Amino acid sequence: MSATLNRVGLPRDAYKGAATTLCAGCGHNSITNHMIKALYELGVEPHMLAKMSGIGCSSKTPAYFVESAHGFNGVHGRMPALTTGAQMANRRLIMLGVSGDGDTASIGLGQFMHMIRRNIDCTYIIEDNGTYGLTKGQFSATADLGSVQKKGAVNTFQPIDPCAVALTLGCSFVARSFSGDGKQVVPLIKAAIAHRGTAVLDIISPCVTFNDHDGSTKSYSWVKDHEESIADVSFIPFFEEVHVDYEPGTVRDVQLHDGSHILLKKLGEDHDPKDRRAALRVIEEGRAAGHLVTGLLYVDPDSVDFATTEQIPATALKDLSEDDLRLTPEQFGQFMSEFA
Amino acid sequence: MTDPIINDLTIQAATVNGSGSQTANLVLTRAIFKMGIPVAPKNVFPSNIEGLPTWYQLRVTPEGHMARSDRVDILVAFNAATWREDLRTVRPGGVVIHEESYSTADARTDVIYYGVPFSKLAKAKIPSETLRKQLANMIYVGVVAGVLGIPWEALEHGVRRQFLSKPKAVQVNLDAIKVGLDHWQDNFSKQDAYRLEPMTGAVEGKVLVEGNQAAALGALMGGVTVAAWYPITPSSSLCEYLIAYADRFRIDPKTGEKRIAVVQAEDELAAVGMAIGAAWAGARAMTSTSGPGISLMAEFAGLAYYAEVPVVIFDIQRIGPSTGLPTRTSQADLAFAYTLSHGDTKHLVLLPGTVEECYEFGRDAFDYADRFQTPVFVLSDLDLGMNLWMTPAFQYPEKPFDRGKVLSKEDLERLAGEWGRYQDVDGDGVTYRTLPGTDHPAAGYFTRGSGHDEHARYTENAEAYARNMDRLNRKFETARKAMPAPVVDESAKSAVGLVAFGSTHVAVVEARQRLAESGRTVDYMRIRALPLSPEVAEFVRRHERVYIIEQNRDGQMFDLIRLALPSDLIDRVHSIRHYDGQPIPADAIIEPLMETEAVPV
Numbered sequence: 001m002s003a004t005l006n007r008v009g010l011p012r013d014a015y016k017g018a019a020t021t022l023c024a025g026c027g028h029n030s031i032t033n034h035m036i037k038a039l040y041e042l043g044v045e046p047h048m049l050a051k052m053s054g055i056g057c058s059s060k061t062p063a064y065f066v067e068s069a070h071g072f073n074g075v076h077g078r079m080p081a082l083t084t085g086a087q088m089a090n091r092r093l094i095m096l097g098v099s100g101d102g103d104t105a106s107i108g109l110g111q112f113m114h115m116i117r118r119n120i121d122c123t124y125i126i127e128d129n130g131t132y133g134l135t136k137g138q139f140s141a142t143a144d145l146g147s148v149q150k151k152g153a154v155n156t157f158q159p160i161d162p163c164a165v166a167l168t169l170g171c172s173f174v175a176r177s178f179s180g181d182g183k184q185v186v187p188l189i190k191a192a193i194a195h196r197g198t199a200v201l202d203i204i205s206p207c208v209t210f211n212d213h214d215g216s217t218k219s220y221s222w223v224k225d226h227e228e229s230i231a232d233v234s235f236i237p238f239f240e241e242v243h244v245d246y247e248p249g250t251v252r253d254v255q256l257h258d259g260s261h262i263l264l265k266k267l268g269e270d271h272d273p274k275d276r277r278a279a280l281r282v283i284e285e286g287r288a289a290g291h292l293v294t295g296l297l298y299v300d301p302d303s304v305d306f307a308t309t310e311q312i313p314a315t316a317l318k319d320l321s322e323d324d325l326r327l328t329p330e331q332f333g334q335f336m337s338e339f340a
Numbered sequence: 341m342t343d344p345i346i347n348d349l350t351i352q353a354a355t356v357n358g359s360g361s362q363t364a365n366l367v368l369t370r371a372i373f374k375m376g377i378p379v380a381p382k383n384v385f386p387s388n389i390e391g392l393p394t395w396y397q398l399r400v401t402p403e404g405h406m407a408r409s410d411r412v413d414i415l416v417a418f419n420a421a422t423w424r425e426d427l428r429t430v431r432p433g434g435v436v437i438h439e440e441s442y443s444t445a446d447a448r449t450d451v452i453y454y455g456v457p458f459s460k461l462a463k464a465k466i467p468s469e470t471l472r473k474q475l476a477n478m479i480y481v482g483v484v485a486g487v488l489g490i491p492w493e494a495l496e497h498g499v500r501r502q503f504l505s506k507p508k509a510v511q512v513n514l515d516a517i518k519v520g521l522d523h524w525q526d527n528f529s530k531q532d533a534y535r536l537e538p539m540t541g542a543v544e545g546k547v548l549v550e551g552n553q554a555a556a557l558g559a560l561m562g563g564v565t566v567a568a569w570y571p572i573t574p575s576s577s578l579c580e581y582l583i584a585y586a587d588r589f590r591i592d593p594k595t596g597e598k599r600i601a602v603v604q605a606e607d608e609l610a611a612v613g614m615a616i617g618a619a620w621a622g623a624r625a626m627t628s629t630s631g632p633g634i635s636l637m638a639e640f641a642g643l644a645y646y647a648e649v650p651v652v653i654f655d656i657q658r659i660g661p662s663t664g665l666p667t668r669t670s671q672a673d674l675a676f677a678y679t680l681s682h683g684d685t686k687h688l689v690l691l692p693g694t695v696e697e698c699y700e701f702g703r704d705a706f707d708y709a710d711r712f713q714t715p716v717f718v719l720s721d722l723d724l725g726m727n728l729w730m731t732p733a734f735q736y737p738e739k740p741f742d743r744g745k746v747l748s749k750e751d752l753e754r755l756a757g758e759w760g761r762y763q764d765v766d767g768d769g770v771t772y773r774t775l776p777g778t779d780h781p782a783a784g785y786f787t788r789g790s791g792h793d794e795h796a797r798y799t800e801n802a803e804a805y806a807r808n809m810d811r812l813n814r815k816f817e818t819a820r821k822a823m824p825a826p827v828v829d830e831s832a833k834s835a836v837g838l839v840a841f842g843s844t845h846v847a848v849v850e851a852r853q854r855l856a857e858s859g860r861t862v863d864y865m866r867i868r869a870l871p872l873s874p875e876v877a878e879f880v881r882r883h884e885r886v887y888i889i890e891q892n893r894d895g896q897m898f899d900l901i902r903l904a905l906p907s908d909l910i911d912r913v914h915s916i917r918h919y920d921g922q923p924i925p926a927d928a929i930i931e932p933l934m935e936t937e938a939v940p941v
Contacts, residue, residue: 047776047777047779047781047783048777050621063786068782069784070774070776070783070785071784072786072788073786073787073788073789073790074616074643075640075643075789078610078639080613081605081609081610081611081616081640082614082617082620084614085566085568085614085616085621085623086617087617088568089566089617089618089621089622089625090621090776090777093776093777110610111613311597312598316777317565317566317599317601317623318622318623320563325560325564325590326561326563326737327561327589329736331589332736333736336733336734337547339548339549340547
């Protein structure tokens, strides 16, 4: 039986990577699988994909999908800088950054914020487990106030919510999800990739070894019990047709710049994904009610990304030659004479 | 009346920063240069926006000496706060042009005073209140021109050249200069010996360029396509010039697209990270910074070394640990930059000694980085970077870019996809890389700062780790031979040799000349790169005593050279160090040298 090929003629296996070295049952492994599915279904060309990461369990995962793509596992908390540079050098690359809660909310908070401020065209996935796994279970900055460490210590500090931070900074795409909710994660990854600008996707991804116990608010059971999705998400890529088979008024349709659509089916209260203040309110109200609000919180489909603002050439800068980059001998001579 | 002193003097203008004095000083510099006389200006400025003392030293010599001189011949005292202190710096018989209201009671009697009522003149003769403070500085240009005999055409040229982009300002400035000149002619008769007379043969074909301008032009000609930076004195002007030059020369006339991407980063960590990310994706990428920024870049520098990503890092050195003296010069980042980052990390370092080399090394640094797939540091300094230097016009590059070992789609097809990112195919330690976006299924690899094997796969294997580190060393040795060789002058056939690098060069040139005049000729080797060339040890072997001259406290180059020498040569080297933040004068070489030479070891 031959494998089903996607629109660029590749089987799903072409999107696989090396075998994971993370713990069995780690939420990050589920996200890796969601990533493989999303990239395969979108038909992303592996050679145009740049997998970027910092340091930590999450940052190892780019080795576990699309092996034939370029990847860059940099230094702790500095993935945004590397991503910004690579995007400047070749704006046609599809930048996919994978980070964690330590990498993003602690050591890398500054770079995370400035990347959003510049609206670098990239997908920024936070595999968020509220704990430092590789160093054996210290609290991270996204751990909730009062949550309990495996050895019993109680977190006494307010959490930094990457989604709230991103919204406050005017991030053009902000979503939250749960690693165990593939139905939601996969379309959100696709939408984040299609979006032009920085797309932040905070995925709660339980650490089975250090943060999956009672008293943790990042455990499988806690998230399953407290997840409140604001809308069912589906994604229709530009190369597929939209089939309208829903009741009028029940679904919001957000069209992105490349002609793809995000369809949001109302669940409870109607949330307008283009209303940034409403997104902040939904997060705050969820927190007050003890819920984990998931779904597409905010999107600005008219977002203008950094490369566009900065008029960076469509050609990769590596392809520019001496003729493009050097002054001509005449210009050079004239320029030197101005220093006389 | 003593014999006239012609074209050999140092003018020191003591003013208040933020008052417009820099423009006046530059007009004076350009006017004297226009007379065909070599000029060497040094700006000593505070880390402050407005109101603190600043000094501008303009040295004029028929020989074209470019080093700072401690000897002040003509003081323009324009700052009441430093008046007494400034007065002490003037050599006996020197000239003091001062605001008339500064008291000369109990002051020195061995100098010649020209008291000028600058404030009164400015109030009476400069109608515009908004421009008065700035134009007052131009009045002293007029007085100096009167004292020294600078022709009006030269002054006119100086003003026009300085206000190239603001032609409307030319006339008011010339009017202010005229106020000073007229006042001099109407009120004084010349008491001193100093004169400026037009020369020929000394400055023809020469231009006045700041090192940071030269480096920016170098980077542009070297094909820089991404620059990420964070403002810091004294490096900021490098990227600002680059931006200005790119706005002029890198805009696609048809599409309006910029053929360069420049970003002001949030800090130096991000700046170098962006440059590394860009270079990884195939751009020719750079950042520019100074000491504190270099400290912040340490972690990323190690990543780029170990993951083998080319990047160019300009370090325009200032002096001091920590914040130090942000507006004073030094060569004290040498040892730190050379091994920047933890673990076994070491880097290629270019050491430009002239503004011409700021241009050449600023350009070629991108070739070295691409060729050796590693960070290349260009160590300039505040003196070189921010002062104007007389230089021959720069040469148009003869060579195309050297992009190093990059496999294209066609190469990969030819190899049937068989390649290893860190496989030493050629035996020179330099491996092949591919760039993201290369349309071949075997092009992609995983770049990482963690342990990796020849195929860029993660490994903690001891042998694989050591093998890779040895191969990196092999690469470093290949680079050692390719970096710019030292410039050696052994025409003196002396038993004594001097060794220097960077902006110390000009002081060595002057010291050697003066030593020769007193019958003591010395040889000279100027080092232009790290790792050290094997020629350094050979130079030491050919001399009985070798003095390593540098602008830092700890003798960093001295240490590096001693580490590289065979044990029988170590005792031959001596260290001369200058580290007060002011550019090293020739005296700071001659005096310690003579002291040691007087007592032969």
